[in-house]
Amino acid sequence: MTAGRDWNRAFDNMAHVAGSAQLPAHWAAEGAVYRASGVRVEQDIAYGDAPREKLDIVWPKGTPKGLAVFVHGGYWMRLEKAHWSQFAEGARARGWAVALPSYTLTPNARISQITQQIARALTVAAERVAGPIRLSGHSAGGHLVARMLCQDTALPAAVLARIEHALSISGLHDLRPLLHTGMNETLHLDMAEATAESPALHRPLPGARLTAWVGGGELPEFIRQAQLMAMMWDGLDAQTRCVVDSVHHHFSVIEALKDPQSPLCDAFLG
Structure with missing residues (x-):
């Protein structure tokens, strides 16, 4: 890996998508409207002692079919669960309880x-919701759910036995290029941690099932990251596929999580 490429530009989704600087405020407002709409949302369930070690569960009508999890992105540096409540709707409408964890930011x-925090969050959510577990995450969240299926996972065996599938949406699976970005002033990655935290460089758990989903209009690096993840784990006997979704960019690609009939929800929930 060299610094010859402009890696800042390769990961700069805000510059790539016009008007995206306004999206966090939009998501926060939309999430507040969703939580006030009458859906049952159990908020701020602690899974640890740190201030951001909390999760929400959006409950369906009746007994849940199982636990669906959505882990948010923001380059491990920004945003929190309240921005994303509305993205639970597709799974909730299909009868799943949806857990949305926050985590301590870099x-x-x-x-x-943070990887360890997500393992603890999933364990606490799994104690509250019976049945199969489906994982999803966007961008940095895609990285975090893929890490749950690596052989060094911190998840207990009883939780792992219930996980049927992970959906990494525009996920980051090879963290080494981030060493060459200005973001690393906040991330504080070194080569050892970047390698150890890259799902594409790990062996998957036996029988792991993972879909790498990415928008066709995304930055080339995100398409590479999705293709790399599927190719690497396919060669290690995991069940993988890569889906390049139309012309969606990094932020529009997740909108389909709100639609219970969308192909993205089908990929998430089966």
Whole structure:
């Protein structure tokens, strides 16, 4: 890996998508409207002692079919669960309970510590919701759910036995290029951690099933990251596929999670 390429530009989704600087405020407002719409949302369930070690569960009508999880992105540096409540709707409408965890952001935690937090969050959510488990995450969240299926996972065996599939949407699977970005002033990655935290460089758990989903209008690096993940784990006997979704960009690609009939929800829930 060299610094010859402009890696800042390769990962700069805000510059790539016009008007995207307004999206966090839009998501926060939309999430607040969704939580006030009458859906049952159990908020701020603690899964640890840190201030951001909390998760929400959006409950369906009746007994849940199982637990669906959505882990948010933001380059491990920004955003929190309240921005994303509305993205639970597709799974909730199909009868699943949806857990949305927050986690400590860098630089207050290293990415390796965030990986451990997500394992704890999933364990607590799994204690509250019976049945099969489906994982999803966007961008940095895609990285985090893929890490749950690596052989060094911190998840307990009882939780792993219930996980049927992980959906990494525009996920980051090879973290080494981030060493050459300005973001690393906040991420504080070194080569050892970037390698250890790259799902594409790990062996998957036996029988792991993962879909790498990415928008066709995304930055080339995100398409490479999705293709790399599927190719690497396919060669290690995991069940993988890569889906390049139309002309969607990094932010529009997740909108289909709100639609219970969308192909993205089908990929998530089966």
